[in-house]
């Protein structure tokens with residue numbers, strides 16, 4: 085009880101202090117801090133190496149907080165930095181309440197949180213809720229005997245017959261999702277690598293233990309969690325086989341199946357509601373790694389009464405694989421079709437970088453600015469992946485021997501793994517891009533001399549300065565902070581145009597999603613909007629300060645942001 089009262093008192097102090105920061109930056113005071121915030125994802129291994137061992141670390145991140153403050157981010161999400169055998173680079177956690185010695189100590193984390201707070205930057209941790217490492221003491225106990233009290237913390241079953249797994253479920257990372265354990269001759273379930281056994285969330289002790297982890301970090305001052313693989317928490321207890329998809333095989337040679345019996349089971353929503361209550365005790369935010377096939381599935385993660393995740397990521401945007409005005413327009417309309425804060429992510433540590441995914445090889449820098457102009461001006465919460473702000477590209481391994489990510493080894497060459505999007509942050513044009521004095525764990529991209537923080541800070545036309553100006557605009561312009569989204573020129577095949585409007589302020593965003601120049605005549609009348617001219621707030625190309633709404637000239641892949649007058 086005393087613990088809870090102290091916790092509440094502490095979280096109120098934190099919340100007063102931080103809501104003051106939120107208001108300094110502008111925006112409707114009744115909005116929660118995360119509704120105006122820009123999140124920045126950091127892969128700790130690759131961000132900054134303070135002790136020159138080739139791996140990034142927590143102190144390295146702390147040393148870059150001034151940069152992040154200058155850039156204008158409000159919260160950083162760290163991918164897992166907990167003790168781990170590093171089979172999946174931290175997503176195999178062996179102790180949830182500590183820091184991996186590769187990355188530092190708990191004292192380093194405390195310092196990062198405190199230094200972040202001084203600059204108005206909150207820290208979000210990656211909570212690996214679906215599975216632990218096979219080296220976690222819970223699993224070591226669980227596997228020791230069928231009668232161990234922790235046996236039921238994981239999912240153990242007899243095989244179908246000798247040498248046969250209990251059912252046909254396959255692992256996302258290749259092969260069967262079951263491994264037989266010689267100690268008891270039973271099989272345990274692992275949706276990811278065999279070194280990542282799934283927790284059994286049907287066991288209330290698991291729930292209690294995991295919620296205690298959340299409280300433990302909240303009390304240390306973190307502002308929330310990104311919930312890893314949150315769609316996977318429950319499996320059909322009958323272990324019904326999944327249906328197969330038309331004799332297809334995936335990059336690992338496994339038959340493709342529809343994972344209807346081991347993903348998205350309705351029971352998981354009960355857990356999310358309980359976790360949300362825990363999180364609310366500390367004014368925390370929950371972000372979900374919510375891969376869904378449809379928007380209806382996505383909606384469920386907000387909770388029927390807004391009582392589950394505040395920020396389930398809209399991965400449907402990932403399906404837009406090319407720069408296309410109609411495709412993005414359609415996807416935005418879907419995100420705008422229901423209540424709930426949309427969450428936009430265009431790249432992350434599992435997916436190719438924007439520069440490579442959307443670049444055409446000729447206009448990549450313009451395209452980088454164009455995409456920034458899209459996801460940082462939409463209504464909702466953007467999560468920006470480290471390095472996107474300087475235009476980092478994917479640097480995939482060149483040979484199978486170079487691959488570090490186990491799925492790249494298994495899937496080569498169809499799937500080269502995820503090393504390419506996890507290369508060291510490029511700080512300057514010096515050795516190893518200023519990331520480390522020694523050879524980094526993953527090679528620095530070849531373009532680092534041109535694309536790095538130091539060089540780009542000096543160039544007013546760089547991608548970095550464009551991001552910074554855009555973030556500053558987003559944090560201070562009332563229409564960008566709180567305005568509703570209004571689609572314009574909805575039949576245009578090349579140009580995506582929309583307004584954000586709030587309290588009489590109307591900000592116009594016009595994005596040329598084609599490789600040719602475009603002259604746009606805005607169709608404002610059909611939306612009942614009148615305006616004489618537009619005053620440019622930011623553009624990715626040279627354009628007069630004031631424009632005519634009947635003819636806006638756009639360069640190839642040009643972005644134009646203006647206030648209607």
Ligand code: GLC
Pocket residue numbers: 172175176212276312313373433434
């Ligand atoms: C999530 C993470 C990914 C990890 C997997 C298993 O999808 O984003 O990097 O490999 O979960 O934890």
